Amino acid sequence: MAKAKKKIKVGFIGCGGIAQYHFSHFDKMREKADIVAACDLRPERTQATADRFGSRQYQDYREMFEKEKLDAVYVCVEPGAHDGMEFIAIDKGINLFVQKPMSLDMKYAKKVLAGIKKNKLISSVGLQCRYVDSLPIVKNWISHKKIALINCTRFGGFPLVWWWRLKKQSGGQAVEQTIHDFDLCRYFFGEVAKVQSICRRGVITNIEGNDVEDCSSTLITFKSGLIGTFSTGCFGSGDHYITAYAPDGCKVVCSLFGNYTITEPNMTITGKASNDFGQESDETFVDAVRGAISSDEILTPYSEAIKTLAFVIAISKSMENGGIAVEPEL
């Protein structure tokens, strides 16, 4: 029998920067989903959402949950602002899309996951690079090689939202920003046994009140025995790659956005992504909630993303404690 395909009702908690990214995807699937409720502490942001989607406006998510009958809620608040909204959604049987990093506290994230499992809810997390369509090609090559060592880099910009410069609110550069790249490491190379990380501050001097690390270097030991390094910073050279080395001169260099070069002794293959992976990430979640596809097609359920969260929180713990070895806590 064909599965039901209904139009779903969606609410947003947090209508800031990343919500605009999701909105651009919802614009292209208006036949599948209505954004019926927009909640933000800032009324001008709920007003802009109402103007665009006709949503009802809330400044308090508790009131939104009381008054609305939602099929799904997007939680797009800053990392340090998750203060219980997921638990109300879980109690009401509302499916959850949560932005990364889903919390800065593993206990909180584990409780959310337990609720999602208990109430058999559909979930997804904003690790949209998992949907980049060239990555499975790279993963397939990796799975046929004995990868010995990886060497990775990400240098991004410095986001100017107020909370990003406060480690207590954002989690810091490695946690908030490089989580996407660490997630790809797990996707390609499997689970992490331990990390040892050191960081540096004082390089960026023109941002007032900044206490996040400017850059860090992390040694990663994977459960498979693979070892590697990851250097990352937020002073914007744009470097962005994972390099994996195997015997006989074989290697692959792959960016987060799916550009790759595979080198073998007598062969070089290059490729790149061809899909709108952000659109696919949202559309897969929405289609699963509509009942149009199986939720198994979601590449980034909370149960998967929490392993990456544990990885980056371990990195942060290590760097704040002089580089001690830390095992991801799950």
Ligand SMILES: NC(=O)c1ccc[n+]([C@@H]2O[C@H](COP(=O)([O-])OP(=O)(O)OC[C@H]3O[C@@H](n4cnc5c(N)ncnc54)[C@H](O)[C@@H]3O)[C@@H](O)[C@H]2O)c1
């Ligand atoms: N997946 C990605 O590529 C990506 C990119 C950027 C940001 N993010 C993540 O998205 C999240 C939000 O980042 P952003 O850039 O949109 O930040 P932002 O500051 O632009 O927006 C956050 C919004 O949440 C609102 N908010 C905070 N607490 C609230 C509450 N209790 N109730 C209602 N609204 C509340 C704020 O008023 C603000 O408008 C962060 O976790 C960030 O890491 C993900």
